[in-house]
Amino acid sequence: MSSSYRPKTALGRAVHAFEETVIAALLGLMALVTFTNVVLRYGFNTGLIWGLELTLALFAWLVLFGIAYGFKITMHLGVDAVLNMVSRGTRRVLSLVALGVCLAYALLLMKGAYDYWAPYANLAPTTGRWFPTGFEEMKPWDFRGYTPTERIPMPEILRAPVEFLFLPEGEEPYEKLPVAVPYTMIPVAAALILFRLLEAGWRIVTGRQEWLIASHEAEDAVAEAEAAIRKDG
Template identity: 30%
Template sequence: MQSLKRVWEHLEEGFIAFLLAAMTLVTFVYVALNNIYTLFYTLSDKWAFSSDFFAYLGDHTMGYAQGMTWSVALTKAIFGWLIFFGISYGVRTAGHLGVDALVKRFSKPVQRWLAILACLCCMAYAGLILMASYKWVSALFVAHIGAEDLDKFGIQVAHITVIVPLGFALVFIRYLEILYRIWTHRQTGLGLADEAAEATKLANPGEEHH
């Protein structure tokens, strides 16, 4: 089970890295093309003996840039996937949980029951959004609505929004795992990583050797 968990965590991190790289690459190519063709036109005006060659390059580069109007829509779609897929990753790494400092002022038994209550609330929220978004995406698949500027590639709105129920399903599973760990006295906080402990290690890297 631990090996399977590690494999999933590596796949999760790899997919997030892929989304970031894809979003960066698409944006970079679009911006580069929109700036390069002006350079070719400048060279065309400057060097008369090769003006036709640079004008040719400028025309073709501008054509590619104008044809990449889909890049903005694709970047938005990738960013949406990054957000909803990254929620469960944030839960695992305690990336967006900053309430432990207050909870840790209570005794351990109280911390445990507060964590169980909070975990159940998070699971209820994730479950509600999961069910609602599943119905929404199912209706979009039936409607066959093409995504703006991406429909020419066969991409539908449903293909983009499917990450919403998928992301909240992963969140629900994460909190189910946390609930089990809290119930079995393996942790008291909501994260699968101790945010305070990690911050202390970063601030005092030499302490782990004492």
């Protein structure tokens, strides 16, 4: 995957490697669970009843995490016809306008993501239609932290922290993984998107980046391939 992003510090390289490892791990787990289910189904007439639900959760994590990662490495596609017609200074102004729109959307997304996830984590959603103005006064039956997934069993390695965080007082321990766990990626991804947009904005302001979108990715790939062929030839 080619991009203009190059981490310059040891911490930046470590974070970048971690993010790419997470993406690879999510893809690998999806492939492993699906492959195992196929072998069990057609070879042994059985299967993992929780396989499909887990794969869907992993795919959702991959997409949400990938959106923020795409902003980081400037790989989201967009239309750059107008940007290529104007001067460098005007291009920066237009990029900052686009950034402002994206930041407003990310803030709205962050509020909606938290408000959706909060009851499942035994937390109160925020008040306010567009932007948070406080927290709702929740009644005990409004919280949904005990809501389990349909089929995914509770991994023993996660039992202690999950029950500490999400199990209401006096309730019996979970047999299934609570939906609060996979849903956690919703507000986390929204926060990552907001952070990556702020990062991109700072790079645009300081002149280290020109726009939020990928520029002529296909042409760049063709040019790289032609250069490699000439070098080998």
